[in-house]
Amino acid sequence: MDERTFERLLAEDLEWQKSVHRYRRLRVVRAIDATHLEFEGRRYVNFASNDYLGLTHHPRLIAAAREAAAAWGTGSGAAALISGYGEAHRDAEEAIARWKGTESAVLLPSGYQANHAAVQAIAAMSNGLGGDVRFLLDKLVHASLIDAVRATELPRRVFPHNHLPKLRRLLEEADDDQLQVVVTESIFSMDGDAADLAGLGELKRQRPFVLLLDEAHGGGVYGPQGGGYAAEAGLAGIADVTIVTLSKALGGIGGAVCGSNLLCEAVVNHARAFIFSTGVPASVAAVAKEAIAVMTDEPWRQQRVRELAGRTRAELRRAGLSIPDGDSPIVPLVVGDESAALRAAEQLREKGMFVVAVRPPTVPRGSSRIRVTLSSAHTDEEVAALIAALKDLWPSTA
Ligand SMILES: *Cc1c(COP(=O)(O)O)cnc(C)c1O
Numbered sequence: 001m002d003e004r005t006f007e008r009l010l011a012e013d014l015e016w017q018k019s020v021h022r023y024r025r026l027r028v029v030r031a032i033d034a035t036h037l038e039f040e041g042r043r044y045v046n047f048a049s050n051d052y053l054g055l056t057h058h059p060r061l062i063a064a065a066r067e068a069a070a071a072w073g074t075g076s077g078a079a080a081l082i083s084g085y086g087e088a089h090r091d092a093e094e095a096i097a098r099w100k101g102t103e104s105a106v107l108l109p110s111g112y113q114a115n116h117a118a119v120q121a122i123a124a125m126s127n128g129l130g131g132d133v134r135f136l137l138d139k140l141v142h143a144s145l146i147d148a149v150r151a152t153e154l155p156r157r158v159f160p161h162n163h164l165p166k167l168r169r170l171l172e173e174a175d176d177d178q179l180q181v182v183v184t185e186s187i188f189s190m191d192g193d194a195a196d197l198a199g200l201g202e203l204k205r206q207r208p209f210v211l212l213l214d215e216a217h218g219g220g221v222y223g224p225q226g227g228g229y230a231a232e233a234g235l236a237g238i239a240d241v242t243i244v245t246l247s248k249a250l251g252g253i254g255g256a257v258c259g260s261n262l263l264c265e266a267v268v269n270h271a272r273a274f275i276f277s278t279g280v281p282a283s284v285a286a287v288a289k290e291a292i293a294v295m296t297d298e299p300w301r302q303q304r305v306r307e308l309a310g311r312t313r314a315e316l317r318r319a320g321l322s323i324p325d326g327d328s329p330i331v332p333l334v335v336g337d338e339s340a341a342l343r344a345a346e347q348l349r350e351k352g353m354f355v356v357a358v359r360p361p362t363v364p365r366g367s368s369r370i371r372v373t374l375s376s377a378h379t380d381e382e383v384a385a386l387i388a389a390l391k392d393l394w395p396s397t398a
Contacts, residue, residue, distance in 0.1 A: 096288065101237070
């Protein structure tokens with residue numbers, strides 16, 4: 001194939017993306033603070049960020065990043081197993097493990113990679129077990145989990161979202177020596193609803209399985225010190241493998257696999273996503289550690305974002321809008337097709353509220369939506385204006 005044909009095929013594919021309203025492009029925004037940004041010369045209130053606690057611009061986190069970069073440089077220079085792992089990394093991992101209540105934690109450059117690393121560590125066991133590992137995934141888990149599991153080429157099944165009776169049937173159909181790994185999220189990223197952790201705990205007692213729980217959106221917003229949704233539910237020990245991202249409520253970048261010492265050793269020994277990638281800069285580790293300290297010192301941030309989420313959800317429901325169950329700061333308004341979601345987001349932007357449309361493949365076909373997220377840094381007036389704008393919008397999208 002010559003270069004011209006290659007370019008033509010790329011162009012044809014992108015034309016198709018446009019024709020089905022799935023074309024994506026980067027927007028250059030200028031972050032002003034946790035909840036305000038400038039875009040094409042205009043100032044917006046940001047309702048599209050996962051900075052639930054307003055930590056991205058916290059002076060203590062900025063100072064931690066500066067000091068660590070000044071002390072140890074801007075890059076780690078090598079994979080953690082070579083020479084890219086220092087005191088800052090060890091301290092952050094210990095702080096993360098204490099925060100999650102696990103024996104150990106392993107730091108990775110992103111939550112996406114943390115999910116790959118966790119799944120790879122589990123998949124490595126299939127060698128010892130003669131290949132008998134099977135993954136059971138909630139239908140709505142994040143793309144990083146789907147990609148990670150697919151890449152193992154091990155058997156996998158998908159159960160309908162939060163459908164524990166169906167999960168039970170899948171667990172029962174397997175033979176007893178098969179290692180079954182249930183993969184789910186505590187707070188679902190695009191729907192903002194929660195997994196039934198009590199139900200999963202009950203099922204686990206009856207039909208033992210390994211639970212991989214992605215707490216990307218539970219961290220910070222739930223639990224003492226923001227330790228997560230499982231901690232909030234009084235089920236801190238329920239997951240065998242917990243994934244955290246440092247990029248959402250924690251206001252930085254990176255991810256971690258948390259669990260037993262043995263699990264973390266398996267990640268270090270087997271996970272290609274860990275072994276073959278450069279260690280995070282010390283500044284990234286220092287920011288994560290400081291974020292955990294700030295969450296402990298400033299519990300009002302969690303209270304505030306949850307209060308705003310509760311208020312928004314209640315007022316929208318009272319106005320007849322249909323919002324999925326739950327109380328998280330992720331509030332989706334499902335409008336159906338891609339172009340309706342794009343239009344709704346555009347209308348909110350016209351009112352100075354920065355919101356984006358979420359379309360397939362991020363969400364299932366026919367469930368395109370606008371996804372609004374709240375932060376402790378939003379003012380009462382900003383949230384009131386958002387609620388009013390969503391109510392205005394609704395008759396035209398229902
Ligand atoms: C954002 C997200 C990830 C990926 O985390 P990054 O740190 O952004 O790479 C993983 N899982 C879920 C559920 C997420 O929402």
